[in-house]
Amino acid sequence: MRVIDGAHRVRAALQRGETTISGRYYDGTEEQAFVLSVWLNITHGLPLSLADRKRAAERIATSHPQWSGRRIAAVTGISAGTVADIRRRLGDAPALGGSRIGEDGKVRPLDSSAGRRLAGRLMTENPNxxxxxxxxxxxxxxETxxxxxxxxxxxxELVPTRRVRGAGVPANGGGSHGRPLNLVPSAGLSQRPVFDRAAVVSRLTGDPSLRYTETGRNLLRLLTLHARWTHEWDTIVENVPPHCTDAVADLARAFADMWADCATRLGPVKRIAG
Known part of the structure; x- marks a missing residue:
């Protein structure tokens, strides 16, 4: 019979002399109730401070080691990277079975290297x-x-080299495979970086077939917006207000699916020589 969410409303009702108040009952463990209270408090009312949200993430990471960082981040209103930092500081309690439960409720392995290699083979054998x-x-x-x-x-390399958060070089001491993706040259096509987004968008902007049609200009506006803000992406993500994270995350997934469908319809994935 403990109030999980709405303590201020209950207090206000008592001060008004009321003897009843509408509410909903929740039946669960103390830790489950704590998770619910944190999630409710970041979605309405006076937002929790960053310090409060970090402390909540510490408690949830300890009580729910099987949860992924993204799932804890969604509940507490902080970034998945911050959750990862908290887990490293706490010693990163091991997850049962070497897997964790994601934000969508699906169980995924902590080590995705085998899945990445299988995915690469499937894409090579069947690009469609x-x-x-x-x-x-x-x-x-x-996303993987x-x-x-x-x-x-x-x-x-299909399996990325693990990096120490905040470090400027890979944990294995460097090497060609540790370079950022946008510095890997195209295999036998050009020496320009494959993922130099700004350069590619600039070239497309000069194409008359895109510039002089309404649909082409709309496409260029979308591409230019993405390219222009790439360098500020981390700052943008880190500063999304806690009460907006769910909506922004849902929109991001929806837009990502739209772009993925666009890529599929424009052409199959090219086979990589060697």
């Missing part, structure tokens, strides 16, 4: 498969499948 088909077959997320496809196109 969609990202969702590959992700389902390889038991990885669509998209990263695998980008690495295939750039000739980079």
């Amino acid at each position: 498969l969609s990202l969702r088909q590959v992700a389902k077959a390889a038991a990885i997320s669509p 499948a998209r990263d695998v496809r980008n690495r295939l196109l750039s000739g980079a």
